[in-house]
Amino acid sequence: MSPNLYEQLAERIFCKESARVCELFRMVADEKQAALMLAAPGTAAELAEQVGCSAAEAEANLETLFHRGVIFKSHKPDGMRYRLCRDIAQFHDASILWPEAPREFLELWKLYTQVEWPEYAKMISQILPKPFARVVTVQQPVDARSRILGYEDVEDIVMKATSLAVVNCTCRLVDGKCGKPVEVCLQIGKGAKYTLERGTGREVNQEEAMEIIRRSEEAGLVHVVMNKSDDSHFICNCCEDCCITLGLAAKFGFVLCDPSRFQAVVDKDKCSGCGTCADRCFFAAIGISDEEAGNVSSVAADKCMGCGLCVVTCPEEAISMVEVRKKDFIPS
Ligand code: SF4
Ligand code: SF4
Ligand code: SF4
Missing domain, CATH: 1.10.10.10 (Winged helix-like DNA-binding domain superfamily/Winged helix DNA-binding domain)
Structure with a gap:
């Protein structure tokens, strides 16, 4: 037939x-x-x-x-x-x-x-030369800002955007089990034009877009952009539970999203072992280990996606982000 x-x-x-x-x-x-x-x-x-x-x-x-x-x-x-x-x-x-x-x-x-998606996504991950998306570190933590390139700085991306719109996060719209903010997916340039022509989102200015970025960081959402050095049509703000891209690594062991070029490092002398960072990290990259002087946290380099979310809530300012990948890690 x-x-x-x-x-x-x-x-x-x-x-x-x-x-x-x-x-x-x-x-x-x-x-x-x-x-x-x-x-x-x-x-x-x-x-x-x-x-x-x-x-x-x-x-x-x-x-x-x-x-x-x-x-x-x-x-x-x-x-x-x-x-x-x-x-x-x-x-x-x-x-x-x-x-x-x-x-x-x-x-x-x-x-x-x-x-069906996990199996299909696995097949895509095996075909693609590089994952199509990439994590971008949150605003505050990388102190050596000169090493951050324009396309890995959300503020820079927002400020250079010719037009901006916000739409609902499709993953949370469908799933929604995490209860995190939904209207936080930023569309940029031609992505914004497409959104406005279809009537699927609302136009925002740069100030409003940065407010959405801040709100997303407070809610513990991870910024994700297109994995290209010259362009991105979106800044996604992703959660652990609903995201059909980021969650794959932790749940199924393959990736459709590259880490940022940065990685979290803990200063053991400052760390009090409170565990806030481990709760905050949804890639299960942080462990609390018993040391002679008491509990301290440590970061598993192979699991850290370089999102920086752990840095902003550390009460002892014990975590910093260090550059671990070269500029050419990001495809043009
Ligand atoms: S990729 Fe992230 S922000 Fe984008 S729709 Fe999915 S969870 Fe939402
Ligand atoms: S949040 Fe800071 S002080 Fe607490 S365990 Fe993590 S690194 Fe240590
Ligand atoms: S340890 Fe976890 S929360 Fe911290 S930067 Fe790495 S992936 Fe993000």
């Missing part, structure tokens, strides 16, 4: 075997819309011709699908061109922000991320 429209869509984003992905597409698009998605890429007129409808009808449906997060647009000299979401990650991130998404749709995404 030849695959139906939704099975073909799942195949197009490399999820051929997934009944859940087929069902997610079915919830987003009726059969006419699914046919347009399969015909993409192209202009509305080109796609209309392929599926046998008017250009006006095709355009209206494509705009609906853009709003729902499965079709992406680009302005070209020959007019607006439409394309299907590239892969499951783009389908996930964009469609969950569909403002009118029914609760069952979000529940199905939750099931997908719990049951």
Whole structure:
């Protein structure tokens, strides 16, 4: 039996075997819309011709699908061109922000991320030359600021942004078990333009964006950006429980996110062994060991992601961040 429209869509984003992905597409698009998605890429007129409808009808449906997060647009000299979401990650991130998404749709995404995503993510991690995301150290702790490069300084990224918007964190929107702030995902430059055109977030200025960064740090959220030295379309503020990217290392032992170039180091002479840092670290990188002089904490270098969250709450100011990776660790 030849695959139906939704099975073909799942195949197009490399999820051929997934009944859940087929069902997610079915919830987003009726059969006419699914046919347009399969015909993409192209202009509305080109796609209309392929599926046998008017250009006006095709355009209206494509705009609906853009709003729902499965079709992406680009302005070209020959007019607006439409394309299907590239892969499951783009389908996930964009469609969950569909403002009118029914609760069952979000529940199905939750099931997908719990049951199928870890295996799929493992396969991606084996294919990618470098993880697509990277941790950025929080604002306060790296004292030798001259060694921080622009693209690993959230304030610098925010201040240089041409436009900014904030959207809900898709992982917490679906899962939400951690109870941490949800409206904290910053979109930058073309990411912000896309957000505002779709109506899935609100525009913020640089001051408001920095306030979101501070609020995220207070809540113990880890900053994550695109793993590139020249650009990032987002600053994610991620939690341990819900994040479908950061949690993989601790739970399954593989990574889709690189650490920052920094690592936490404890000054044993200052450390009182209170354990606050160990509670704060969601990569389980800090242990409290018994020493002659009393309990002290120590950091496991292979587990530390360089987020800096442990530094800001240490009552003895016993932790500092040191540079452990060269500049070329970050791909261009
Ligand atoms: S990657 Fe992090 S901030 Fe982004 S949506 Fe997931 S948990 Fe939220
Ligand atoms: S929070 Fe500071 S003082 Fe407390 S155990 Fe950690 S390093 Fe030591
Ligand atoms: S020890 Fe944990 S909390 Fe501290 S910087 Fe490393 S990963 Fe972050």
